Amino acid sequence: MAIRSTRPWRPIDPESLAALPGQLGVFELADASGQVIYIGRADARTLFGLRGEVAARAASIPGACSFRLEVTTAYHTRHLELLMAFRADHGRLPTHNPPSPELGRLSPGPSGLAS
């Protein structure tokens, strides 16, 4: 399984948001330049899963232009993995993710694959 997401980016517009699934999972938001600015998750406490969470974050994070997502029941560990991989690549977390002192350290290979 690829560590870094390979899902297609979609524009943040009413049509795309309305078509989002209600399942649980993880998502990334990007700015106009394609830079990831937030990595989030729709956990079991969210109303309407990814549909509600992506829409809420897209509305509250300035500059968010596009999103991509993965439906997964392993949203907890997958969210941590995406954050760790981003920090391994950029030396920091995405701009709109809060500091996470307890986040683990990952050193994925350049391909982003397990080995």
Next chain:
Amino acid sequence: MNLALTDEQELVVSMVRRFVREEIVPLEAGLDPDADELPAEDFARLKAKVQAMGLYGLDIPPEYGGPELDLPTRTLIAIEMAQHRAGLYAPCYGVFGGAGLAQLFEANEDQQRRYLEPMLRGEKRGFFGLTEPSGGSDPARAIRTRAVRDGDDWIINGSKIFISGADRAHFGLVFARTDAGKGRGGVTCFIVDTDTPGFHVRRIVHTLRAARYATELQFENMRVPDANILGKLNGGFAIANDRLSRQRIPYAAGCIGVAILAHEMAVEYAPQRETFGAPLSSRQAIQWMLVDNEIDIESARWLTLAAAERAERGADFRKQAAMAKLVATEGASRVVDRCMQIFGGYGVTKDFPFERWYREMRIRRIGEGPSEVQRHIIARDILGASLR
């Protein structure tokens, strides 16, 4: 032979039970159903409470500052500590502390100063690196990670899988083959700093378990000093084997704790829920599920306490620990499954903890040696080592 709990055990068990139900369970209502950590302020507050109760660092030997409690009492406490949603893999979210890598209590003075003492002070975390892609239950044959001597150092190459906590650890115990021709006599345990060049945490291994996720490690020409050998050169098998046997007792205890809570919930629910004009508890099908739960829990509990009692007095407890692990993991799996059935549709929702226990309990029949390996250990004890 006295099977009754002592006054001290009764007191400690009721204290921990009250703590879990009054402090931990209410907090879980506000957490994600798959959470494995408490918010930092809650963790600090509850850890201070446990310290005030005199129960912090349960498995730390008294000479290192742990409470003076025997293994049967610690097993009873472990059964209580698991009685909440995250209890199987994150009992009380770690606020009771722990011994960390107990193997370090046998380390030499220099290693204790560099690793054990900071670990006990909470400054350093460690991981246990045994299992490899080629297997984990048979370390004598499965270990392919190699360590080759180079002057006063060793160069380690290889990989490990299903390793918990390595991504947040400062050091770990890594088992590597130092003599290819010696089987179990050719494995050595190294203490490895995770900032050593060539140490890589390649990925999280996503499983049914949400808490205490596992990682995959890769070692590329990782240089480790000879001074970091734990125990003796080629003496790693005994360290791994001892750990595997001892770990089976708390592993069983956690399963029993979850089974007890699941069963309690079902016992409370069955008289309330009506079908076709009568409560579920009036149906023999449901009554027999509850009866079978009771039998599974009691048999696992006594086997596990018997193993703990043997280990406490220094008797060989490998067979008893294998029996406890086998009966507790398989019995608790059945209990959770039955309770889920009694709760019907609600049982499979994330509104209730059964679905998390169901997923995590499935791992328990594989982790720390699968059921088949436990049966192999028991058979070998009955028929002698020549069985192999």
